[in-house]
Structures are given as structure tokens and as C-alpha cells.
Amino acid sequence: MKFPFLLPAVLATFAAFQAPAQTAPKAAPPRVAADQLATAKDPLTVQPITHGSVVLSWNxxxxxxxxxxxxxxYAGLAAPDVILITDIHSDHLDLKTLSGLPVDHALLIVPQAVADQLPAQYRQQVCVLHNGQRLDTLGLRVAAIPMYNLPATADARHPKGRGNGYVLNLGGKNVYLSGDTEATAEMRALKDIDVAFVCMNLPYTMDVQQAAQGVLAFQPGIVYPYHYRGQNGLSDVARFRQLVQQANPNIEVRLRNWYPATQ
Structure with a gap:
């Protein structure tokens, strides 16, 4: 006697045993709570991510x-309208992370050195800003600020002219993103900065004392120490806050945990 109706059932059972077990999606790493800052138009939301990465939402x-x-x-955050990249190093130009994000409709604002390393799939989305240049787009203004090591030599980890810090104007608020820099003349000469994100990690950028001196020169209303993991671990951002507020208590230093997964 033949049982042709049994074959599909047997094959289905076999396939079920052979099918690979489904794995749960990778959980998002812990993320600190966002801050909100008032502007003339809409609140500015500041969401720390990790190291030198931050998401800003406005209007x-x-x-x-x-x-x-x-x-x-970046799970649960809105897709980007604009992506700012400061430098070619992999903690800034992270192609693996970029490829996993919904960036198809984002404008990528980058220095030329970054544009040169972006895969072809992003080329139509790129706007190159050189040090000192400015762009008005999508209701916001972006200015490229030099970021570099001192002394400014061609063989420095961050030579002058390769990377960009940025100043964004969002609803009348000026937001400075230092990128990888030391307390350069250009940083010290900044004016009317409401919010600053300032790096401090040796040997790549500067120590907390140099960072404090730079911040005290341009006197932002609020400063976030970020990008503070160096060769010997995390910089002493509490000491940075002490140095700044002892000299100028009008500068608010906001300490946030930019490395929650490691602490």
C-alpha cells in the first residue's frame, strides 16, 4: 500500500529539525537619558550615544x-536628516555602523578626507565643507571649525585642515562639536557658544587641564565633556568640571555617562 500523503508531512518534520534556531535580535546597549534645551523655536534634544557620538533633534x-x-x-531614534562626520578615524567614520542605519535620505556633511573614503553608495548624499566654510540647509546653519593637534605638524594624529569641528545654529542656539582637537586658537576664539561638546583623551587630543583652559577662553553656557576615553581609560571629567567651575561658575558643566556599556 502506498502512502503518498505522508511524504510532505515527513519532509516538513525533517525540515523543522534541520531549520536553524532563530536568534533574538541583538539588544540595544544602555543609553543615558536625553536632555532638552530651550531654543527660540523648538526644544533641542541632546541624546548622548557613546564616545564622540551624539544625536541632536530640533524642529x-x-x-x-x-x-x-x-x-x-541608535535603536528607537528617528532616522537622520543630517549626518556630521568630523574625521577619518574609525571612531568617527564608522562604516559598519553607517551601513546599518537608515541613512538613505540623510545629507552627509563631511571634510574632504572623509568624502574620499566613503563608499560610492553615499557619494550623491555628500556635502564637503572645508575649514572655515559654512552651509545653510534644512533651516539650520553649519560652520566647519578647524580641529587639530598642537603643535600643528603634518605628522600629527590630527593635522590641521584634515578634519572638521562644527558649530550648528539651531533656533538661535549655537552648538559647538569639537571633534578631535586641542585647545587651538580657533577654539579659544569662538563666540556666543551656548552648548559645547569638548573632547579630552590623551594621547589623541588633550588632557582635562588643556580642555578646561580652552573652555574658559570661549565661555560656553553649557559644556558636555565627551570623547574622553583614552589609552589609559577614562579621563577625569569630574576634575575637568572642578577646574572650569572654580574659574567661572557661570559655565554649567554637564557630566553624562558616554560609556554606559563599560561601567
Whole structure:
């Protein structure tokens, strides 16, 4: 006697045993709570991600700065309208993270050195800004600020002219993103900065004392120490706050945990 109706059932059972077990999606790493700052138009939301990465949201626009650390770190956040990349190093130009994010409709604002390393799939989205140049787009203004090591030599980790710090004007608020820099003349000469994100990690950028001196020169209303993981671990950002506020208590230093997954 033949049982042709049994074959599909047997094959289905076999396939079920052979099918690979489904794995749960990778959980998003922990993320600190966002801050909100008032502007003349809409609140500015500041969402720390990790290291030198931050997401800014304002007036219906979302800005990713140096997206790094894996796409899961951005889970639940709006897709970017603008992406700012400061430098070619992999903690700023992170192609693996970029490829996992919904960036198809984002404008990528980058220095030329970054544009030269971006895959062809992004080329139509790129706007190159050189040090000192400015762009008005999507209701916001972006200015490229030099970022570099001192002394400014061609063989420095961050030579002058290769990377960009940025100043964004969002609803009348000026937001400075230092990128990888030391307390250069250009940083010290900044004016009317409401919010600053300032790096401090040896040997790549500067120590907390140099960072404090730079901040005291341009006197932002609020400063976030970020990008503070160096060769010997995390910089002493509490000491940075002490140095700044002892000299100028009108500068608010906001300490946030930019490395929650490691602490």
C-alpha cells in the first residue's frame, strides 16, 4: 500500500529539525537619558550615544554626529536628516555602523578626507565643507571649525585642515562639536557658544587641564565633556568640571555617562 500523503508531512518534520534556531535580535546597549534645551523655536534634544557620538533633534530634524558603536546604539531614534562626520578615524567614520542605519535620505556633511573614503553608495548624499566654510540647509546653519593637534605638524594624529569641528545654529542656539582637537586658537576664539561638546583623551587630543583652559577662553553656557576615553581609560571629567567651575561658575558643566556599556 502506498502512502503518498505522508511524504510532505515527513519532509516538513525533517525540515523543522534541520531549520536553524532563530536568534533574538541583538539588544540595544544602555543609553543615558536625553536632555532638552530651550531654543527660540523648538526644544533641542541632546541624546548622548557613546564616545564622540551624539544625536541632536530640533524642529523636526534629526542630526547624527559621528555615528559609531554599532547600529543597535541608535535603536528607537528617528532616522537622520543630517549626518556630521568630523574625521577619518574609525571612531568617527564608522562604516559598519553607517551601513546599518537608515541613512538613505540623510545629507552627509563631511571634510574632504572623509568624502574620499566613503563608499560610492553615499557619494550623491555628500556635502564637503572645508575649514572655515559654512552651509545653510534644512533651516539650520553649519560652520566647519578647524580641529587639530598642537603643535600643528603634518605628522600629527590630527593635522590641521584634515578634519572638521562644527558649530550648528539651531533656533538661535549655537552648538559647538569639537571633534578631535586641542585647545587651538580657533577654539579659544569662538563666540556666543551656548552648548559645547569638548573632547579630552590623551594621547589623541588633550588632557582635562588643556580642555578646561580652552573652555574658559570661549565661555560656553553649557559644556558636555565627551570623547574622553583614552589609552589609559577614562579621563577625569569630574576634575575637568572642578577646574572650569572654580574659574567661572557661570559655565554649567554637564557630566553624562558616554560609556554606559563599560561601567
Amino acid at each position: 523636526g530634524k534629526t542630526i547624527y554626529v559621528d555615528p559609531y558603536g554599532g547600529a543597535p546604539a
